[in-house]
Amino acid sequence: DTGVSQNPRHKITKRGQNVTFRCDPISEHNRLYWYRQTLGQGPEFLTYFQNEAQLEKSRLLSDRFSAERPKGSFSTLEIQRTEQGDSAMYLCASSGGRDRMTDTQYFGPGTRLTVL
């Protein structure tokens, strides 16, 4: 399977704990994005990487959130001191590379976070 993969698919945690999600983009894609989606809403942009450089961060990304893409391949999104309001689906997408439609973002299946 050469699509975007995300792990874990589901995460249940207690308030105050730290969680980390991983995203593996399509291998030749140089751009990687994180979005957050709450029930009944469309995804909201969180952050964007081109290769290993984090080029844009949303105001939604509070100080408790940090994202990395250390070698320009996979990415991690960490949430520290989780709050109930962090419960959402976290989606990763990638684009670029040899794909002629370089603006097309391909999404992974998402990680559903539940904070108790």
Add this chain to the structure above:
Amino acid sequence: SQQGEEDPQALSIQEGENATMNCSYKTSINNLQWYRQNSGRGLVHLILIRSNEREKHSGRLRVTLDTSKKSSSLLITASRAADTASYFCATLLSGGYNKLIFGAGTRLAVHP
């Protein structure tokens, strides 16, 4: 804040009928993309239309774009029960931005 607004919020039709969903946006765009999302799953890219295009087709899908009205429509012809899903429009802003801005989606139910 979300740039796109889909209309209607929910749509219920019978198999074989056509489904039309509309999307309006607020600022200049580079392109507009439509995605489908089955319940609780990731988004599947359907079609991309650039700001200098007016209409695109892909199988049973037809997308139009009217930049003067800042609106787009997605038509699904001869719908099937498997088309039941949420449909989102997403805009890529002009000016070198890379993030997609999504609307709240249209929830389509196709009944056999």
